[in-house]
Amino acid sequence: xxxxxxxxxxxxxxxxxxxxxxxxxxxxxxxxxxxxxxxxxxxxxxxxxxxxxxxxxxxxxxxxxxxxxxxxxxxxxxxxxxxxxxxxxxxxxxxxxxxxxxxxxxxxxxxxxxxxxxxxxxxxxxxxxxxxxxxxxxxxxxxxxxxxxxxxxxxxxxxxxxxxxxxxxxxxxxxxxxxxxxxxxxxxxxxxxxxxxxxxxxxxxxxxxxxxxxxxxxxxxxxxxxxxxxxxxxxxxxxxxxxxxxxxxxxxxxxxxxxxxxxxxxxxxxxxxxxxxxxxxxxxxxxxxxxxxxxxxxxxxxxxxxxxxxxxxxxxxxxxxxxxxxxxxxxxxxxxxxxxxxxxxxxxxxxxxxxxxxxxxxxxxxxxxxxxxxxxxxxxxxxxxxxxxxxxxxxxxxxxxxxxxxxxxxxxxxxxxxxxxxxxxxxxxxxxxxxxxxxxxxxxxxxxxxxxxxxxxxxxxxxxxxxxxxxxxxxxxxxxxxxxxxxxxxxxxxxxxxxxxxxxxxxxxxxxxxxxxxxxxxxxxxxxxxxxxxxxxxxxxxxxxxxxxxxxxxxxxxxxxxxxxxxxxxxxxxxxxxxxxxxxxxxxxxxxxxxxxxxxxxxxxxxxxxxxxxxxxxxxxxxxxxxxxxxxxxxxxxxxxxxxxxxxxxxxxxxxxxxxxxxxxxxxxxxxxxxxxxxxxxxxxxxxxxxxxxxxxxxxxxxxxxxxxxxxxxxxxxxxxxxxxxxxxx
Amino acid sequence: xxxxxxxxxxxxxxxxxxxxxxxxxxxxxxxxxxxxxxxxxxxxxxxxxxxxxxxxxxxxxxxxxxxxxxxxxxxxxxxxxxxxxxxxxxxxxxxxxxxxxxxxxxxxxxxxxxxxxxxxxxxxxxxx
Numbered sequence: 001x002x003x004x005x006x007x008x009x010x011x012x013x014x015x016x017x018x019x020x021x022x023x024x025x026x027x028x029x030x031x032x033x034x035x036x037x038x039x040x041x042x043x044x045x046x047x048x049x050x051x052x053x054x055x056x057x058x059x060x061x062x063x064x065x066x067x068x069x070x071x072x073x074x075x076x077x078x079x080x081x082x083x084x085x086x087x088x089x090x091x092x093x094x095x096x097x098x099x100x101x102x103x104x105x106x107x108x109x110x111x112x113x114x115x116x117x118x119x120x121x122x123x124x125x126x127x128x129x130x131x132x133x134x135x136x137x138x139x140x141x142x143x144x145x146x147x148x149x150x151x152x153x154x155x156x157x158x159x160x161x162x163x164x165x166x167x168x169x170x171x172x173x174x175x176x177x178x179x180x181x182x183x184x185x186x187x188x189x190x191x192x193x194x195x196x197x198x199x200x201x202x203x204x205x206x207x208x209x210x211x212x213x214x215x216x217x218x219x220x221x222x223x224x225x226x227x228x229x230x231x232x233x234x235x236x237x238x239x240x241x242x243x244x245x246x247x248x249x250x251x252x253x254x255x256x257x258x259x260x261x262x263x264x265x266x267x268x269x270x271x272x273x274x275x276x277x278x279x280x281x282x283x284x285x286x287x288x289x290x291x292x293x294x295x296x297x298x299x300x301x302x303x304x305x306x307x308x309x310x311x312x313x314x315x316x317x318x319x320x321x322x323x324x325x326x327x328x329x330x331x332x333x334x335x336x337x338x339x340x341x342x343x344x345x346x347x348x349x350x351x352x353x354x355x356x357x358x359x360x361x362x363x364x365x366x367x368x369x370x371x372x373x374x375x376x377x378x379x380x381x382x383x384x385x386x387x388x389x390x391x392x393x394x395x396x397x398x399x400x401x402x403x404x405x406x407x408x409x410x411x412x413x414x415x416x417x418x419x420x421x422x423x424x425x426x427x428x429x430x431x432x433x434x435x436x437x438x439x440x441x442x443x444x445x446x447x448x449x450x451x452x453x454x455x456x457x458x459x460x461x462x463x464x465x466x467x468x469x470x471x472x473x474x475x476x477x478x479x480x481x482x483x484x485x486x487x488x489x490x491x492x493x494x495x496x497x498x499x500x501x502x503x504x505x506x507x508x509x510x511x512x513x514x515x516x517x518x519x520x521x522x523x524x525x526x527x528x529x530x531x532x533x534x535x536x537x538x539x540x541x542x543x544x545x546x547x548x549x550x551x552x553x554x555x556x557x558x559x560x561x562x563x564x565x566x567x568x569x570x571x572x573x574x575x576x577x578x579x580x581x582x583x584x585x586x587x588x589x590x591x592x593x594x595x596x597x598x599x600x601x602x603x604x605x606x607x608x609x610x611x612x613x614x615x616x617x618x619x620x621x622x623x624x625x626x627x628x629x630x631x632x633x634x635x636x637x638x639x640x641x642x643x644x645x646x647x648x649x650x651x652x653x654x655x656x657x658x659x660x661x662x663x664x665x666x667x668x669x670x671x672x673x674x675x676x677x678x679x680x681x682x683x684x685x686x687x688x689x690x691x692x693x694x695x696x697x698x699x700x701x702x703x704x705x706x707x708x709x710x711x712x713x714x715x716x717x718x719x720x721x722x723x724x725x726x727x728x729x730x
Numbered sequence: 731x732x733x734x735x736x737x738x739x740x741x742x743x744x745x746x747x748x749x750x751x752x753x754x755x756x757x758x759x760x761x762x763x764x765x766x767x768x769x770x771x772x773x774x775x776x777x778x779x780x781x782x783x784x785x786x787x788x789x790x791x792x793x794x795x796x797x798x799x800x801x802x803x804x805x806x807x808x809x810x811x812x813x814x815x816x817x818x819x820x821x822x823x824x825x826x827x828x829x830x831x832x833x834x835x836x837x838x839x840x841x842x843x844x845x846x847x848x849x850x851x852x853x854x855x856x857x858x
Contacts, residue, residue: 506825510791514739514844517822521745521845555824562826611826 036180043184046074047191054195063199067160067192074188075181077147077164078174084160147177151189156197160189204337211240211341215348226356227257230349234324235263237345241338243326244268244307248314248349249279250322252357259326267303268327282311282323291339295331308332310342314350321353379455379474384467385429388413388422391469400455400476402448416445425457429470435461442477453478498565505561509554516554520547556684559615563692568612570719572605575641575651578614579621583637586622594628595636602641606649607719612692616700617651619685620712624655627676627710648698649718654711660704668702689714731757732781736768736800737789737820746787746820746846753851765795769803776811785854786817787846790828797821798831805837812837818854820844 050070054063068082150161162185166174175181215236222229230248234257238246244265248257256275258264270278274296286292291312298304311325324346328334373380379400381393390411398404401416414422421444428439439457446452455474462471523544531537576598583596621639628635636656643649660668664675669690672683686702693700697717704710735746743761750757760783762768768786775782790797797819804812819832822844832841842850 507791510823510825513824514791514822515741517844518739518741518745521742521749524845524847525745525748558824611830614826 039180039184043074043187046070047188050192051195054192054199063196067196070192071160071162071185071188072164075149075162075164075185076174077162078166078170080162080164082160082162084158145171145177147181149182149185151186151193153190153193156193158193158196160193208337208341212344214240215341215344222352226352226359229352230257230356231260233345233349233352234259237324237342238263238326240345241310241326241341243310243328245270246324246326247275248322248324249275250353251320252322265329268307268329270327278309278311278325279323281309282313282325286312291343292325293334293339304329306331308334310334310339312343312346314346314353316350316354321350321357324349377476379472379476381472381474382462382464382469383413383429383459383472385426385470388426390416397474400447400453400474401445415448417443418446429459432459432461439472442481445474454481502561502565505558505565509558513551513554516547516551520544520551523547553682553684556682556688559619560684560688560691563612563615563688563695568609568696570607570722571610572607573610573613575602575606575613575649576600578610578617579639579641582614582618582621583625583639586618586625590625590628592628592631592633592635594625595634597636597638599638599640602643604643605720606643606716607722608649608716609696612696613716616689616692616714617653619689620651620653620714623685623712624653624657624710627657628655629658629707643718647718647721649716651714651716652711653714654709656709659706659708659710660702661706665702665704669700731755731785732783733757733759734762734768734772734783734786734788735759736762736765736786736792736797738763738792739789742789742820742844742846749846749848749851753848753855755851755855764792765797765800765803767794769795769800772804772807776807782811783815786815787820787854788817790819790821790823790832798835801835801837816854818842818850820846820850 050066053066058066064084067084071082072080145166147164148161149164150159152159164177166177221232234246234248238244238259243259243263245268246259246263247270249255250257256272258269258275278296281294282292285294291310293308293310295306295308297306308328308331309325310328311323314321314324326342373394376394377396379394379397381397382391383389384391390413393403393411403411403415413425416422417425425439425443437459439459441456442454443457444452445455454477456477457475458473460471460473462469523540526540531540579598579600587594587596621637624637634656638652638654640652640654641649658676660675667673668675669686670683671687673687674683686700690700693714693716697719699715701713701715702710703713733750735743737743737746740763747759750759760771762771765788768788772782774780788797788800795803801817804817816839817837818840819838820842821828823829824843829841832838840853842853
């Protein structure tokens with residue numbers, strides 16, 4: 001049992017030993033992992049430390065120095081040297097040296113020697129200096145290990161080289177150069193190079209932002225005067241972009257705004273001729289790129305040979321205000337960034353210029369309105385419809401009402417009109433929905449001294465701020481009213497005279513006609529026996545004819561007088577009856593037969609002046625009968641009448657009478673002209689017809705052929721659409 | 731038949747008389763030289779129930795009272811009297827306003843231009 005137990009115990013011990021060994025192996029692995037983690041942790045910590053500093057603001061050189069120092073730290077060498085640069089460049093961009101040496105100059109010499117020594121080595125190789133080599137590298141002969149590693153960045157084409165060394169004396173304090181270190185180098189250099197590249201970008205963005213914010217701040221500093229702001233922008237753009245001179249040329253004013261000291265470099269100041277020349281270049285050559293650049297030569301003897309110009313048109317939309325340019329000394333290449341900023345400033349100038357022109361337009365229009373407001377003879381005032389207070393009035397109001405301009409605030413509408421009218425005006429304004437309206441015509445206005453004048457008043461609603469006011473316009477119509485009254489009086493007088501004249505003509509015609517008719521009556525009382533005696537019958541005939549002619553003359557004079565003196569009296573006219581009656585009347589005395597036909601269409605009412613129409617019809621028809629071919633068997637009169645849809649009525653009287661000779665046709669409408677001697681006439685008939693046609697709205701037209709007949713065509717305006725109340729009035 | 735002839739011109743009185751005579755109508759003509767005279771006579775006849783004319787031939791333009799004023803006064807007379815009288819205008823006026831006014835006057839039966847003609851007399855009698 002014991003032996004067995006011993007064996008069992010041995011087996012247990014072996015087993016335990018195995019387990020211990022296994023544990024040890026596990027422990028070692030854990031230690032390794034921990035080391036690796038520590039090392040990576042350290043690497044990240046260093047990267048983190050690097051990152052923290054990398055975002056600080058510093059020059060490119062300082063940044064490269066930071067990279068170099070960090071690499072040496074990360075790589076844990078006792079002493080080391082880092083070179084950063086492009087392989088094709090003779091000099092490295094950055095050299096960092098750490099440890100070992102007292103003076104930087106010495107160390108630089110040393111490290112150059114070391115690099116020369118390592119030249120043959122391969123990337124990542126760990127070199128062991130031979131005793132001879134070590135001897136030649138004094139005082140670095142003490143190195144136990146030297147290592148040269150480098151990293152070629154495919155993206156930037158940059159190379160980072162690290163040469164590190166550990167001295168014999170301190171070699172126990174440093175980990176050996178191994179693959180892990182190489183790995184860390186690779187990771188870290190990639191990281192810092194990425195930083196370096198991005199930094200260039202972020203740096204340019206940062207600078208751009210700075211300039212932008214500067215411009216933005218400039219906008220904030222803008223004053224109310226656009227011209228001053230343009231001056232400011234010209235100055236700032238020179239300052240911002242490092243130009244020595246600049247100017248803005250205004251097309252409208254034909255003037256230059258030139259950069260002011262201290263922005264200007266005295267030797268860069270251009271003369272007027274040069275500025276004009278540059279302006280011309282900008283105008284002609286900035287179309288394609290949107291800007292213009294070019295180098296200009298100074299005359300010999302000038303402190304600077306040449307200068308470079310950046311210019312562009314100052315535009316808003318399609319409108320060009322002028323040209324803007326800045327000048328740099330010498331022949332230089334302009335960066336895109338500067339061109340870009342220059343464009344922004346030019347835009348700002350355009351905005352200011354626009355504002356300047358708008359201000360100018362506003363001032364001009366204000367001046368214009370002020371001239372109108374103050375110069376107009378019509379009163380203008382701003383009235384508060386709620387309170388009745390007058391906020392403002394123009395000199396015309398003050399003149400009309402005899403109130404002082406300084407009284408403006410104290411003036412109330414009730415001082416301008418009696419209380420009733422003032423109340424009425426305010427009520428109208430309060431209730432009015434429209435913006436512009438007539439308050440009233442010939443409204444009584446009371447002057448300060450109590451006298452009254454009359455004005456037509458119109459109003460316009462205006463909103464000033466949050467206040468609704470009414471601009472009231474007063475037109476003094478006192479004179480007009482007086483003139484109207486005067487006119488009315490003289491018109492009445494004229495009407496009276498007219499009526500008297502009419503009555504006179506009527507009286508005269510009647511008084512002339514009465515004895516004539518008595519003669520006519522007495523003629524009819526002659527005994528037939530008496531007439532048969534001697535030549536009595538012939539005399540009797542001639543007397544009768546004379547009486548008829550005089551009667552005709554009196555009628556025509558009366559017709560003429562009536563037409564010129566009496567108003568139109570419009571009424572519907574039955575033309576069929578009028579024509580028939582007239583014809584019956586005028587053909588009464590004619591013995592030989594005349595064929596009389598009519599063609600009358602009264603499809604709609606014909607409205608005109610009946611007395612005048614009947615005068616015309618009688619005259620024309622009477623002519624047709626009177627100037628028949630005496631004794632001819634085939635005389636004929638045809639009358640047609642049509643109410644046309646075009647607002648006119650047409651009357652045509654055609655006869656087969658003796659006609660009128662062509663050379664007399666153009667005179668038949670003349671006063672007292674007689675084309676025929678075959679019948680008694682005054683020469684007034686057609687003249688009266690023409691006058692009447694004119695008076696009632698119409699035309700008369702006559703065609704005729706000698707021996708064949710005459711056709712008279714009349715067009716009368718049909719007053720069918722004249723409103724009923726006007727018909728009544730007339 | 732009784733007839734008033736109201737006219738300020740005595741030549742027309744003569745002419746009208748002769749024309750009426752020659753037309754062969756038996757007629758007693760009373761001559762008046764203005765409207766006032768005629769109206770007074772007419773009123774007097776009505777009052778005294780004397781004979782009143784069946785026909786009045788009236789001129790328009792006369793002194794004292796013209797034809798239209800006469801017509802206005804005439805219209806105020808009792809209807810039973812005026813119903814029995816026929817008034818015609820006999821005038822030398824050719825004023826169309828007069829003619830229109832006459833045509834529209836309710837008391838008037840007709841309008842004739844001077845001098846009185848046989849045709850006119852026929853119409854006047856025919857009205858009877």
